[in-house]
Amino acid sequence: MGYFTFNVVRWGSYFDDYWYSLKSNLVEFPIHIIVVYINVYYLIPKFILRKKFQKYMASIVLMLILVYLVRTGLNYLLVTKEIWPEAEEAGKFLETNHIIAVVLGELYVLGFVTAIKLLIDWPIELKRNEDLAKLQLSTELKFLRTQIQPHFFFNTLNNLYALTLTKSDEAPKLVIKLSDLMQYVLYEVKSSKASLLEEINHLNNYIDIEQIRFKDRIDLEMDITGNIEDVVVPPLMFLNFVENCFKHGLKENDTVKINMSFEVSKDNYLEFRLSNSFNPNTNQETKQGIGIMNTERRLKLLFANNFVLQTHIEEDTYNLFLKIPAQISEID
Numbered sequence: 254m255g256y257f258t259f260n261v262v263r264w265g266s267y268f269d270d271y272w273y274s275l276k277s278n279l280v281e282f283p284i285h286i287i288v289v290y291i292n293v294y295y296l297i298p299k300f301i302l303r304k305k306f307q308k309y310m311a312s313i314v315l316m317l318i319l320v321y322l323v324r325t326g327l328n329y330l331l332v333t334k335e336i337w338p339e340a341e342e343a344g345k346f347l348e349t350n351h352i353i354a355v356v357l358g359e360l361y362v363l364g365f366v367t368a369i370k371l372l373i374d375w376p377i378e379l380k381r382n383e384d385l386a387k388l389q390l391s392t393e394l395k396f397l398r399t400q401i402q403p404h405f406f407f408n409t410l411n412n413l414y415a416l417t418l419t420k421s422d423e424a425p426k427l428v429i430k431l432s433d434l435m436q437y438v439l440y441e442v443k444s445s446k447a448s449l450l451e452e453i454n455h456l457n458n459y460i461d462i463e464q465i466r467f468k469d470r471i472d473l474e475m476d477i478t479g480n481i482e483d484v485v486v487p488p489l490m491f492l493n494f495v496e497n498c499f500k501h502g503l504k505e506n507d508t509v510k511i512n513m514s515f516e517v518s519k520d521n522y523l524e525f526r527l528s529n530s531f532n533p534n535t536n537q538e539t540k541q542g543i544g545i546m547n548t549e550r551r552l553k554l555l556f557a558n559n560f561v562l563q564t565h566i567e568e569d570t571y572n573l574f575l576k577i578p579a580q581i582s583e584i585d
Contacts (some may be wrong), residue, residue: 256366257282276332284324288316288359289366297367321355350378406435409462416465423465438489439488446580447488449481449523453515456495460511463499479517483581487555491525493548495575498529523579531571552577 261278265271292313300309325336326344336346345351409431416424437455453475464471498511513528518524545564552560561576 261400273333277328280327280331281324284320284327285318285359285362285366288320288363289370291316292363293367293370304485317356320359321352324355324359325351389392398408406431406438409434411457412462412465427462427465430458430465434458434462446485449484449486449515452486452488452491453477453481455489456491456513459492461497467499467509470508472508474512476514478514481515481517481523484517484523485580486523486577487551490548490551494525494527496574497545498527517579521579521581522576525573525575525577526574526575529571531566531569 257278260282261271263274264278264573267272268274275446295313296309300306300312329336336348336351412426413427413431416427434455437451437458460471460473495511495513507530509530513526514524514526515523516526549562552562556577559578561574563574565572
């Protein structure tokens with residue numbers, strides 16, 4: 254209505270004929286509205302968003318031809334018998350200058366109003382996409398975590414099965430340790446963040462389980478540098494790394510050596526280093542699970558490119574380095 258009023262006053266003042274301006278705009282504005290709505294709600298979603306630009310241009314050309322014919326005919330029937338009263342000389346139907354004037358006027362309205370519509374919708378669409386991205390991130394992270402938990406319990410139950418076969422007295426201790434881990438994973442780890450201290454305790458419980466199985470064949474050293482009391486990390490982030498120490502590090506009757514360190518650097522990054530003896534003859538072709546690939550996928554979802562994950566094998570030692578932002582906040 255504001256644009257209509259502005260147009261009536263503008264052309265009425267220019268031609269000093271407000272009645273003619275009102276009638277011509279009453280004819281032309283419904284055409285403008287139809288053209289704009291078709292463009293915004295049909296042509297753009299159907300062609301532009303699907304990158305069918307040639308079909309979009311063809312549709313616009315066809316629509317402009319129809320606009321010229323309908324607008325000229327309605328003006329002739331309802332407003333004035335002059336084809337182009339605005340021109341200095343009497344215009345003719347299908348005259349080149351008249352066609353150009355009508356087409357440019359319609360393109361002006363089409364572009365102007367469509368730009369306003371897109372400008373209004375852009376922040377809304379941007380917010381919707383951000384919400385969808387966050388939902389997708391949250392859903393995928395939850396899915397990845399559900400993969401980790403049965404993967405971990407499956408391996409632990411295999412340990413328990415091995416002990417029961419030998420009727421080991423250590424089996425009851427393993428059940429207690431496993432119970433503690435199940436309570437942590439199934440009931441306590443429910444948010445996207447977990448205390449680093451709890452995660453380290455969780456790793457110690459897992460290593461205790463492996464020590465029950467392999468007795469004195471585990472040589473572990475763990476160093477913690479810096480203040481880690483308030484640091485939070487993605488839950489179960491380090492478990493796969495430690496699992497691999499036992500999966501690929503044990504040789505028959507040999508000791509697996511594990512060196513592990515956590516350090517909060519001055520630039521507020523958490524640096525995790527892990528090295529363990531590596532058995533190159535370990536069968537890695539079957540039942541590898543999700544392992545490192547799952548963890549790397551989680552890191553990309555959580556930190557985009559703001560992390561470092563490096564692995565390399567040096568002689569009989571597997572080395573891993575992980576660097577992520579040291580998030581210091583309350584647990585969700």
